[in-house]
Amino acid sequence: MGWTMNIIDKVIGLVSPRRAYERKTYRDALRHYDAASMDRLSSDWQPAYGTAEQLATGSRDIIRGRARAAEMNSDLAESAVIALLRNVIGAGIVPQAKVRNRSGKLNSELNKKIEKAWAKWAEPENADIRGISSFYELQEMALRRMVYDGEILVNKTSQGSYLPLSIQLIEAENIGAVSITHGKNNIINGVEVTEHGRPVAYHVSQTDPMGLRSFDTVRLTTEQAFLLFKPKRPSQIRGVSLLALVLRRIHDIDEYMDADLIAARVAACFSVFVTSQNSGRQAALLPRDKKGRPNITMAPGMVRHLSPGESIEFADPKRNAGTASEYSATQTRRIASGLGMSADIVARNISGNFSAARQNLLEDQKTFRQVQKFVIRHFCMPIWKAFIDALYLAGELPSDYLANKDKYQEVAWLAPGWSWIDPVKEVNANKEAIKSGLTTLEDVCAASGRDWEEVLEQRKLEQDKAKELGVLLDYSSELQPLTMGDDDTTKEGADG
Structure with a gap:
């Protein structure tokens, strides 16, 4: 051909x-691709050319300001963010020290000592440079600001605590907007980067609580501070509000619902207008209020005779409540999907059947776990490492710490879990999974936000107390002590 x-x-x-x-x-x-066509139907479809910073520099501040306006005034935006915070942070993502001794076993004594020191440091008077928020409240605040503002600068300062460590959260507008050359490095929107785009420092302006900004800037190295944001492109250096994709839709639905509310209020007023074809002679005979306006009253079942030439017209604001409800539900679904969540959890409206609700919840949990991993890796871990360093400087760790930092900084983070939808089925499934070796008690407990060691310790306390009081606890299984026989007996038991 x-x-x-x-x-x-x-x-x-x-x-x-x-x-x-x-x-x-x-x-x-x-x-060519249909998506690249430039015809009558796609003439208003503007392509986005340039690096991430080129595209975001002119829009970042406006988006952040509008996102903050939504935070203050939009119940829908706040509902979505609260759902995220409630499921990702909850009461806090808690660390468990996992230092091991030379034999590879957990050093329980040292781990308890570290966790006790952490519990003291995590209180507001130590963790927060301002002395206002606990570490777990700082977790929530950092994630909230990352969602609304797109970023938050976390400064690890040596002031404000009995240990040489406190956390200072610096808001996005304090990061300088300048883009200049700084020696071999470049400063792009206040972030100093190498030729490969690796951040080495942040240039921060000083402001007071009322927002009065100083022209002097402070250079914070990446050893002192880190910028918490979710990059979407390799060339991205600063964050953009995570609500940017849905912010316009949130504003539109808020405006629509306000307009519908006004229409409902007008309809509820049942306004009546009296029109007349005559001159003002008859109107002059009507009773008037203090401001000189005709005073016409209406009462239930009242029959009023009008003067010749007068007629009554009723205000009829066209309003379809069903349309408003359908529009709201559709837009809420689109907003929720743009944030990676279901409309059920954003609007707190479980309207589907059990299977659909369960599937939505499972998908939402995938989103929440992903964000939990991000917060642990990029917020919790840098602070934990700085905390362990501070413990060493305070003389609370062995002298070989500097040579074995990785060993002493080992930690597991216990994030909040979720309640079971069908407890009977899920408990039985977990029991079988533990028996078959497909999972562990630690994993099962962590999925519900609990510490497996604390569960066993509490269970032992309950068993001992029940035995002391002569109460029979209905446990499906009891812990049996291990008994060792001779080799033949042991082998026979293993084979049999």
Whole structure:
């Protein structure tokens, strides 16, 4: 076919070169992606060219300001963010020290000592440079600001605590907006980066609580501070509000619902207008209020005779409540999906059947786990490492710490879990999974936000107390002590 078309093209070219050119042009036009077409229907579809910072620099501040306005005034935006905070942070993501001794076993004594020191440091008077928020409240605040503002700068300062460590959260507008060359590095929107785009420092302006900003800036190295944000492109250096994708839709639905509310209020007022074809002579005879306006009253079942030439008209604001409800539900679903959540959890409205609700919850939990991992990796871990360093500087850790930092900084983070939808089925499934070795008690407890060691310790206390009081606890299984026989007996038991 290609050879035949070439012959045809050549013949047309000999007869009419212009027609041959047009033929080739139209054929080439059919070979591009539909998404790249520039026709009447796509003329207002503007492509986004440039690096992440080129595209975001002119919009970042406006988006952040509008997101904060939504935080203050939009119940829908706040409901979505609260759902995220409630499921990701909850009462707090709690660390468990996992230092091991030379034999590879957990060093229980040292781990308890570290966790006790952490519990003291995590209180507001130590964790927060302002002395207002606990570490777990700082977790929530940092994630909230990352969602609304797109970023938050976390400064690890040596002031404000009995240990040489406190946390200072610095808001996005304090990061300088300058983009200049700084030695071999470049400063792009206040972030100093290497030629490969690796951050090495943040240039921060000083402001008081009322927002009065100093022209002097402070250079905070990445050893002192880190910028918490969720990059979407390799060239992205600063964050953009995570609500940017749905912010316009949130504003539109808020405006729509306000307009519908006004229409409902007008309809509830049942406004009546009296019109007259006569001059003002009859109107002058009507009783009037203190401001001189005609005073006409209405009462249930009242029959009022009008003067000749007068008639009554009723205000009829066109309003369809069903349309408003459908529009609200549709837009809420789109907003929720843009944030990676279901509309059920955003609007707190479980309207589907059990299977649909369960599937939505499972998908939501995937989103929450992903965010939990992000918070642990990029917020909790840098602070934990700084805390362990501070413990060493305070003389609370062994002298070999500097040579074995990784060993002493081992930690597991216990994030909040979720309640079971069908407890009977899920408990039985977990029991079988533990028996078959597919999971562990630690994993099962962690999924519900509990410490497996604390569960066992509490269970032992309950068993001992029940035995002391002569109460029988209805446990499905009891812990049995291990008894060791001779080798033959042990082998026989293993084989049998």
